[in-house]
Amino acid sequence: MFDPAAVEPVVELLADLAEQGRALEFGIGTGWIALPLTGRGVPVVGIDNSEAMVARLRAKPGGEAIDVTIGDFATTRVEGEFSVVYLVFNTIFNLVTQEEQVACFRNAAAHLRRRRPVRDRDRGTGPPEPPALLSRAELRLCSYLARKQDQVSFRGM
Numbered sequence: 001m002f003d004p005a006a007v008e009p010v011v012e013l014l015a016d017l018a019e020q021g022r023a024l025e026f027g028i029g030t031g032w033i034a035l036p037l038t039g040r041g042v043p044v045v046g047i048d049n050s051e052a053m054v055a056r057l058r059a060k061p062g063g064e065a066i067d068v069t070i071g072d073f074a075t076t077r078v079e080g081e082f083s084v085v086y087l088v089f090n091t092i093f094n095l096v097t098q099e100e101q102v103a104c105f106r107n108a109a110a111h112l113r114r115r116r117p118v119r120d121r122d123r124g125t126g127p128p129e130p131p132a133l134l135s136r137a138e139l140r141l142c143s144y145l146a147r148k149q150d151q152v153s154f155r156g157m
């Protein structure tokens, strides 16, 4: 699952989607994705409900520096906003009911940075645009990840 040949393109894509912003990983685990993504200069914050997994992350070089909150990624909120919120491989299937999965997507949306429409961004005016879970980039990402089997990610417009 964590063959470098599989990890590198995922990290590359997430770094691209993060632009200059931060990334939030649901189910950060031992940091197979978060650590190389941090190495690419993307600040990563994580949520995980397993103290044991996070202890393994902490034992790795650079693992201490990653801000992790222990909690359920369907409901746990962390400070600030993020350019991309993602989970990988089959992590979504740790949530076994539709209600939990919907709550997870809502939680992801709540953490996403709001972006103004391009027209207003150019003028520096206008209200923030509500976040949407699927942009063209996301659809591209989802289809890419679907080809990679069971990997899911979502980001703000």
Ligand SMILES: C[S@@+](CC[C@H](N)C(=O)[O-])C[C@H]1O[C@@H](n2cnc3c(N)ncnc32)[C@H](O)[C@@H]1O
Residues within 6 Å of the ligand: 026, 027, 028, 029, 030, 031, 032, 033, 034, 047, 048, 049, 050, 053, 071, 072, 073, 074, 088, 089, 090, 091, 094, 095
């Ligand atoms: C497949 S592993 C992900 C591995 C991780 N991406 C990595 O690079 O090590 C799934 C992770 O999700 C965590 N997890 C499972 N259900 C969770 C939940 N409801 N809330 C928070 N974390 C959860 C597990 O503890 C585990 O670390």
